[in-house]
Amino acid sequence: MADLRTQPGAQAPAPASWPDEVFRVLKEAGVRQVGMVPDAGHSRLIRAFEADPETRLVTLTTEEEGVAMLAGAWLGGQRGVLLLQSSGVGNCINMLSLPVICHMPLLMLVTMRGDWGEFNPWQIPMGQGTQAALEAMGVIVTRADEPDLVASTVWGAANLAFNTWRPAAVLIGQRVLGAKNFKELARK
Amino acid sequence: MTNPNALLHRRDVVKELLRDRGDLLIIAGLGAPNWDVSAAGDHPNNFPLWGAMGAASMMGLGLALAQPKRKVLVITGDGEMLMSIGALATIAVEKPPNLTIVVLDNERFGETGMQKTHTAAGVDLAGIALAAGIRTSRIVRAAEQVTEIRDLAHEGRGPVFAQVKINPEALPFVLPPADGGILTTRFRQAVLGDESLYN
Numbered sequence: 001m002a003d004l005r006t007q008p009g010a011q012a013p014a015p016a017s018w019p020d021e022v023f024r025v026l027k028e029a030g031v032r033q034v035g036m037v038p039d040a041g042h043s044r045l046i047r048a049f050e051a052d053p054e055t056r057l058v059t060l061t062t063e064e065e066g067v068a069m070l071a072g073a074w075l076g077g078q079r080g081v082l083l084l085q086s087s088g089v090g091n092c093i094n095m096l097s098l099p100v101i102c103h104m105p106l107l108m109l110v111t112m113r114g115d116w117g118e119f120n121p122w123q124i125p126m127g128q129g130t131q132a133a134l135e136a137m138g139v140i141v142t143r144a145d146e147p148d149l150v151a152s153t154v155w156g157a158a159n160l161a162f163n164t165w166r167p168a169a170v171l172i173g174q175r176v177l178g179a180k181n182f183k184e185l186a187r188k
Numbered sequence: 189m190t191n192p193n194a195l196l197h198r199r200d201v202v203k204e205l206l207r208d209r210g211d212l213l214i215i216a217g218l219g220a221p222n223w224d225v226s227a228a229g230d231h232p233n234n235f236p237l238w239g240a241m242g243a244a245s246m247m248g249l250g251l252a253l254a255q256p257k258r259k260v261l262v263i264t265g266d267g268e269m270l271m272s273i274g275a276l277a278t279i280a281v282e283k284p285p286n287l288t289i290v291v292l293d294n295e296r297f298g299e300t301g302m303q304k305t306h307t308a309a310g311v312d313l314a315g316i317a318l319a320a321g322i323r324t325s326r327i328v329r330a331a332e333q334v335t336e337i338r339d340l341a342h343e344g345r346g347p348v349f350a351q352v353k354i355n356p357e358a359l360p361f362v363l364p365p366a367d368g369g370i371l372t373t374r375f376r377q378a379v380l381g382d383e384s385l386y387n
Contacts, residue, residue, distance in 0.1 A: 061274030072247035076254025098240040102368030
């Protein structure tokens with residue numbers, strides 16, 4: 001059986017400018033600390049923060065470090081954002097107790113794997129469990145599956161997080177990011 | 189006559205670290221370090237953790253970065269530090285000059301029945317911190333060295349890491365407020381002023 005190589009209606013990908021809008025939203029929200037375990041889907045946003053002298057960009061060894069770091073930032077009067085991939089959500093679960101029980105804001109931008117178009121079966125368990133795991137811990141979850149809706153979804157989540165002092169996550173779907181296929185790359 | 193090989197007592201260590209604390213900001217790891225810091229005197233500039241094991245040192249980093257003019261002291265246990273050992277690498281990379289991390293190392297998981305941690309088998313936390321790039325990193329066994337760490341914490345030439353070998357004694361609990369909302373609000377009010385109540 002042939003692979004499903006071609007996505008119906010697929011056109012040349014539009015230039016992914018949504019990270020620039022997200023950057024503007026986060027700057028307007030007063031974000032000063034960014035914790036991240038990188039993901040390809042966040043690379044443009046990461047580059048924007050790297051170039052911003054007002055932002056402290058901290059590379060983490062594991063995502064729950066960022067949950068704790070941003071709790072400390074809040075105690076010191078700074079707002080932050082955590083950039084992670086859906087697999088990293090699983091690393092954060094117990095640490096989410098901290099912002100939940102302390103009424104602290106936590107804004108998480110999660111790039112998805114293991115959903116639309118995924119080729120790698122190992123990404124499926126955590127990808128499919130991401131939203132349920134976050135919601136089980138009391139995180140408000142919103143999804144963005146269209147590039148045009150990412151920035152406004154982040155704006156909404158930032159308001160929830162910083163004005164109501166609780167964790168809020170935006171899941172940015174693979175429909176926005178594009179699904180990888182290493183098998184296709186391996187054939188080339 | 190004091191025995192030079194005697195282990196330090198944890199509450200003496202914490203009392204000395206917090207002597208003339210000034211405007212020092214404290215993050216205390218869950219369990220006994222929380223009770224030790226509280227035994228030295230509950231204070232709005234203390235943030236004692238009741239859970240979120242592994243949070244203490246990274247909370248210290250976020251706070252130190254947000255408040256570069258203040259000195260931040262993290263006091264935690266060996267079990268808690270081992271759970272977030274990667275944080276030592278992250279902190280070494282960020283090099284916050286105003287952050288000191290003190291691990292009260294009784295080589296035990298104290299709250300759960302005094303089971304041995306890896307430090308009991310010789311895992312050298314100070315060596316790990318040094319290898320990660322925290323240049324001022326020490327194993328502390330004597331009271332005079334505790335005073336040196338206390339002074340370093342106030343000077344702001346960090347990051348500083350200290351692994352203080354302490355007696356595995358079980359002491360009476362001294363509990364701070366347990367409500368995370370109260371702990372957060374009073375800390376922010378103390379550090380940021382009344383304005384913090386309005387945003």
